Amino acid sequence: MISFENISFSVAGRTLVKNSTVNIPSGHKVGLVGKNGTGKTSLFRLIYGEITLDQGNLKLNKNARVGGVSQEVPGSSVTLLDTVLAADRERTDLLQKAEEETDPFKISEIQTRLADIDAWSGEARASTILNGLGFDTHKQKLACSEFSGGWRMRVALAAVLFSKPDLLLLDEPSNYLDLEGTIWLQAYISKYPSTIILISHDRALLNNSVNSILHLENKELHLYSGNYESFAKTRAARLAHKQAEAKKQNLRRQHLQAYVDRFRYKADKAKQAQSRLKMLAKMEPISISSEATLKKFDFPQPEELSPPIVNIQNASVGYGDQTVLSDINLRIDQD
Structure with missing residues (x-):
């Protein structure tokens, strides 16, 4: 693909x-x-x-x-359902041509293509998508301008899903x-x-x-x-293996460097020391990603609080002189 x-x-x-x-x-x-x-x-x-x-x-x-959601649909007078239906441009164009075409052969071709793309079920499919995203039948008949930007983003999502x-x-x-x-x-x-x-x-x-x-x-x-859970486990295992390899390499590097530092100026060992220097130079460092170095936090179990956590007796709440709730009795314990 x-x-x-x-x-x-x-x-x-x-x-x-x-x-x-x-x-x-x-x-x-x-x-x-x-x-x-x-x-x-x-x-x-x-x-x-x-x-x-x-x-x-x-x-x-x-x-x-290729399709996606880049921005909310405009706050126009077009209904939600018509906005979603218009997203399938081929269907819209074919329906328009079907009304205007007079050539019987071309009309036949248009009708065949409309059947191929399941155009006649379009309204039902668009309605199902809108309903799934939170718009009931009544809301689907309202203008886009009746909704906030967040809700119009849902309409944009419905439109791209409908266009397939x-x-x-x-x-x-x-x-x-x-x-x-x-x-x-x-x-x-x-x-x-x-x-x-x-x-x-x-x-x-x-x-x-x-x-x-x-x-x-x-x-x-x-x-x-x-899925993500499978990815997280696989990646964690790979990172653990890579960290182990990096640790082994670091120990090997330290061992070689110690030999070089000890014998590089001794005549009978200089050749071996130079050989180990070349080995160090050729050794590619094993890099660990920044994400792999993040620390894991463990939070201890908190001590149990003495009950009650919340206790309200005969309370009233409101604003100004207006009482909204009265005779409130509420107790919340930890369990």
Whole structure:
């Protein structure tokens, strides 16, 4: 579906990815993860064609349609349902041509294509997506201008899902969804028929919707099979092995250096000392990523507090002279 062949690219003079090769097959659901600022969103911009490669090749399937959510839909007088339906441009264009065309042969071709893309179920499909993202039937008939920016971001997400691009790019979609919407999106992504690359810090979303993890670290891209939990375990094992190898190398380096320091100026040992110096020079340091050096914090179990933690008796609350609640009796214990 999409291949990165020995790619390097930079933004504002800062290299974000260097000499990386990754192939993502068609139909894969991929979670793109990495520390903030490493270049995940910039990788999306590269796929969109907004920035260019410094070297290498980016290959997409021929005629592949790429879609994503860049901004909220405008606050127009168009209804939510019509806004989502309009996102499928081919369907919209064909329906328009079907009304205007007079040539029987061309009309037949148009109707055949409309059937091929399941155009007649479009309204029901769009309504189902909107409903999953929190818009009931009544809200779907309201104008976009009736909703805030956060809700219009949901409409934009619904629109791109309805258009079914061959490569769907989603950047933190759960940021503007509630729990119900996120759970619905998990199920939708897992059944999506084409390729998805998803940027998210939501581990539940990554665990329940993707089958591969693309990790961006130290300016390199690495593709792991499985969900986020599987990736975390695999990576932890690799890091542990790498740390062990680095420790062994460091001990070896210290041993060689000690020999050199002791014998380099002794005539009968100078040759061996020089040989060990060359070995030290050829020894490539094993680098450990900055993420691997992060410390794990363990918080001790707190002592149990004496009950009650909260105790309210015969209380009243309000503002000004207006009492809102009265005769409040509340007790909260630790259990």
